[in-house]
Amino acid sequence: MTLNAILITGRTINQGATIENKTSLDYQEATALCELNSKDIGLLGIKPGSQISVKTDHGDVVVKLKENNGNPDGMAFIPMGPWANAVVDPDTKGCGMPGFKGIKARLEPTDKKVLSMKDLIARYK
Amino acid sequence: MTVITDALCPFCGCLCDDLTIVVENNKITDIKNACKLGSAKIMGHHRIEAPMMRADKKSEFKEVSYEEAINEAAAILFKSKRPLLYGWASALCEVHKKGILLAEEVGAIIDNTATVCHAPSTLAVHEKGLPTATLGQIKNRSDVTVFWGSNPVHAHPRHMGRYSVFAKGFFQEKGRKGRKVIVVDVRKTETAAMADEFIQVQQGSDYLVISALRAILSGHADVVPESVGGVPKEQLAKLVDTLKAAKFGAVFFGMGLTQSISRYKNIDNAISLITELNAYTKYVITPMRGHYNVTGFGQVCSWETGFATAVDFARGAPYYNPGETAANDVLMRKETDAAMIIAGDAGAHFPADSVRQLARIPVIQIDPYWNPTTEVSNVVIPVAICGVEVAGTAYRMDGVSLQMRKMVEPTLPTDVEVLERITQRVRKLRGE
Numbered sequence: 386m387t388l389n390a391i392l393i394t395g396r397t398i399n400q401g402a403t404i405e406n407k408t409s410l411d412y413q414e415a416t417a418l419c420e421l422n423s424k425d426i427g428l429l430g431i432k433p434g435s436q437i438s439v440k441t442d443h444g445d446v447v448v449k450l451k452e453n454n455g456n457p458d459g460m461a462f463i464p465m466g467p468w469a470n471a472v473v474d475p476d477t478k479g480c481g482m483p484g485f486k487g488i489k490a491r492l493e494p495t496d497k498k499v500l501s502m503k504d505l506i507a508r509y510k
Numbered sequence: 511m512t513v514i515t516d517a518l519c520p521f522c523g524c525l526c527d528d529l530t531i532v533v534e535n536n537k538i539t540d541i542k543n544a545c546k547l548g549s550a551k552i553m554g555h556h557r558i559e560a561p562m563m564r565a566d567k568k569s570e571f572k573e574v575s576y577e578e579a580i581n582e583a584a585a586i587l588f589k590s591k592r593p594l595l596y597g598w599a600s601a602l603c604e605v606h607k608k609g610i611l612l613a614e615e616v617g618a619i620i621d622n623t624a625t626v627c628h629a630p631s632t633l634a635v636h637e638k639g640l641p642t643a644t645l646g647q648i649k650n651r652s653d654v655t656v657f658w659g660s661n662p663v664h665a666h667p668r669h670m671g672r673y674s675v676f677a678k679g680f681f682q683e684k685g686r687k688g689r690k691v692i693v694v695d696v697r698k699t700e701t702a703a704m705a706d707e708f709i710q711v712q713q714g715s716d717y718l719v720i721s722a723l724r725a726i727l728s729g730h731a732d733v734v735p736e737s738v739g740g741v742p743k744e745q746l747a748k749l750v751d752t753l754k755a756a757k758f759g760a761v762f763f764g765m766g767l768t769q770s771i772s773r774y775k776n777i778d779n780a781i782s783l784i785t786e787l788n789a790y791t792k793y794v795i796t797p798m799r800g801h802y803n804v805t806g807f808g809q810v811c812s813w814e815t816g817f818a819t820a821v822d823f824a825r826g827a828p829y830y831n832p833g834e835t836a837a838n839d840v841l842m843r844k845e846t847d848a849a850m851i852i853a854g855d856a857g858a859h860f861p862a863d864s865v866r867q868l869a870r871i872p873v874i875q876i877d878p879y880w881n882p883t884t885e886v887s888n889v890v891i892p893v894a895i896c897g898v899e900v901a902g903t904a905y906r907m908d909g910v911s912l913q914m915r916k917m918v919e920p921t922l923p924t925d926v927e928v929l930e931r932i933t934q935r936v937r938k939l940r941g942e
Contacts, residue, residue, distance in 0.1 A: 391713050393696065393697075393713060394769075395661070395665075395765055395766075396661065396664050396665040396765075396800075397664050398546055398547065398663070398664045398665075398667065401521075401522075401546075401547040401550075401664070401665065402546045402547055402549075402550040403550065404551075405550070405551055405554075405555055405878075405879050406550075406555040406556070406879070407855070407858060407879070407880070407881040407882060408556070408880050408881070409555070443861070443862065443863075444862050453697075454698075455697045455698035455699055455700075455702070455703075456697045456698075457696070457697060457710070460696065460697060460713065462697070465859065466858055466859070467857070467858050467865075467882050470858070470859065470860060470861050470862060470865070471862050472862075473861050473862075474861070475838065475842055475861035475862070475863040475864065477832075477833060477836060477838050477839050477842070478771075478773055478833075479833035480629075480630055480633060480773050480774055480832050480833045480836075481625050481629055481630075481820055481832030481833055481835075481836025481837075481838065481839055482625070482626065482629060482630050482768065482769060482773050482774075482832075482836075482838075483626065483838050483860070483861045483864075484769070484771075485626070485765070485769040486713065486714075486765070486766070486769045486770050487713050487714045487770055487771055502882060502885075503885060505882075506857060506865065506869075506882045506885040506886060507568075507885070509862065509865045509866045509868075509869045509886065510567050510568055510869045510885075510886065
């Protein structure tokens with residue numbers, strides 16, 4: 386099952402508390418995740434904690450699924466950081482700011498592993 | 511054992527100045543009053559212990575001396591035709607001054623982390639100005655507080671307690687009970703859950719919603735459709751009544767406005783709304799700045815160059831045009847041929863295409879910690895932590911300058927020392 390969603394990225398308290406410790410597993414656990422509400426999780430047919438593939442026109446990334454019932458239907462949230470930035474829109478729209486919010490994304494369950502920070506950045510080298 | 515009272519927190523733009531730090535044998539052993547974010551930073555993590563270099567970014571780093579690393583950094587900047595000096599938000603104003611001098615001497619573009627944060631707010635301020643106030647005034651006076659596209663429970667955990675919601679002020683003795691709290695967001699955040707009124711807008715519709723509020727405020731409710739950006743007209747009309755009824759209203763905004771589709775135009779429209787509300791009562795608007803001294807870079811860069819950030823020294827004189835000269839613009843266009851990343855982490859916080867360009871070019875990193883920028887760097891120079899090991903000037907989110915205190919003695923060189931040595935070496939390479 387593929388879920389079409391609008392992706393936004395942003396801060397969370399756990400992302401902030403691990404921001405100076407980005408080689409740690411704590412940072413990965415705080416930021417390599419995608420929040421959906423329980424209805425959307427139900428549509429995907431998988432449980433929170435499962436791996437999910439997030440694809441946009443700008444890239445793809447595998448993160449863990451997390452429930453957040455504050456999200457409206459069809460909204461995905463990934464904490465700011467390298468996993469989110471693998472799929473955000475780089476276009477600065479003539480004012481210097483890339484598109485970190487409001488990106489069309491396709492979400493699917495996957496068996497692929499979540500890459501570590503080092504392996505994720507190694508994809509760019 | 512030393513106890514430092516009224517220490518300042520070097521994490522977010524709140525710059526909380528009431529921390530108590532306990533130091534034993536030059537190590538911080540306890541912190542009081544800090545939030546989870548501040549505590550995590552001040553208590554510290556694994557540091558990079560020595561300078562490192564590598565020619566090939568896929569190979570392992572080799573430890574080198576500070577002299578070798580500084581000489582190589584200077585050589586990279588000296589050879590570069592289009593260098594980028596980026597970061598700065600986790601450093602003190604004294605560091606910014608040295609960085610801007612180096613940018614001028616090597617003809618670089620200098621940009622700071624606001625470029626992925628509140629730089630669009632600066633563009634809006636160019637257009638409309640900024641009716642604002644200090645957080646102290648807001649604490650003492652505001653009876654309506656609006657958070658628009660910002661989530662202080664997560665990003666500025668003590669903001670509501672110290673300044674905007676729960677704080678008791680001179681004219682606001684009741685604290686939370688004396689303030690109406692409104693949250694406008696695309697999702698029901700923890701901040702929204704604590705509000706008296708939550709306005710849920712459809713993602714990317716903030717500009718429309720602000721325009722509708724302005725229309726209703728100016729007596730043109732008749733032109734507003736029944737629903738705007740997912741918000742019923744009735745709720746918008748009620749919100750305008752609440753805003754007008756304030757004696758002193760304070761609006762705080764975050765990335766929900768700066769990073770959504772309309773970018774700086776969202777802020778431009780929001781400032782217009784605030785200006786118009788001032789025809790009825792007193793209103794102020796303040797950006798929720800992220801890093802503790804991101805505001806400081808804007809101040810120093812403005813007084814040194816005339817522009818707040820994204821300043822291009824390629825022509826000798828400072829030139830500024832975000833969309834052309836901001837860090838992601840030049841990286842995405844593959845113009846940047848060398849980069850120095852200091853007190854910021856482009857590797858983690860830039861889109862993949864920008865990080866790909868960093869991976870192609872020589873990169874110097876000056877930072878206490880190993881992070882994604884380290885992964886794409888050739889030269890890594892570890893430094894002391896500003897605001898923990900180095901004293902100096904920082905600017906709070908409301909533009910108030912404060913003196914950060916030293917909590918422990920540094921064991922590594924400071925950013926200022928490293929930048930001075932790189933600048934001296936560049937001058938030597940130029941034969942000066």
